[in-house]
Amino acid sequence: MDVNKASVRLASEWVRQEFDDDAVRNISEVVYRLRLESGDLGERMIREDEDNGEKLRGRSGGFDSITRDFLKAMILLGHMKP
Numbered sequence: 001m002d003v004n005k006a007s008v009r010l011a012s013e014w015v016r017q018e019f020d021d022d023a024v025r026n027i028s029e030v031v032y033r034l035r036l037e038s039g040d041l042g043e044r045m046i047r048e049d050e051d052n053g054e055k056l057r058g059r060s061g062g063f064d065s066i067t068r069d070f071l072k073a074m075i076l077l078g079h080m081k082p
Contacts, residue, residue, distance in 0.1 A: 003076055011072040014082035019071060025060065028067045032060035 019027075033056070036045070049055040074080040 007076060008072065010082065011075040012068075014075060015068055015071045018082075019068070021064075024064050024067050024071075025057065027071075028063035029057050029060040031063050031067065032056070 045056055046053045071080070075082055
């Protein structure tokens with residue numbers, strides 16, 4: 001696997017073009033919910049917040065940079081084609 005600045009730059013550009021902020025947040029929210037699934041914490045948080053999951057969606061934003069890096073890694077490893 002050849003990971004160099006040029007390949008990372010190309011992967012980054014492709015991720016920016018194909019996945020807008022809302023698409024990245026959608027993925028991050030799913031990941032966040034999966035991580036909370038153990039123990040029903042996610043559903044309890046939604047009930048307690050009483051906002052239909054908007055606060056949970058906001059908290060999932062902490063995963064956005066990881067989501068973008070994961071998408072880049074998938075390209076660099078050949079699991080996604082730009």
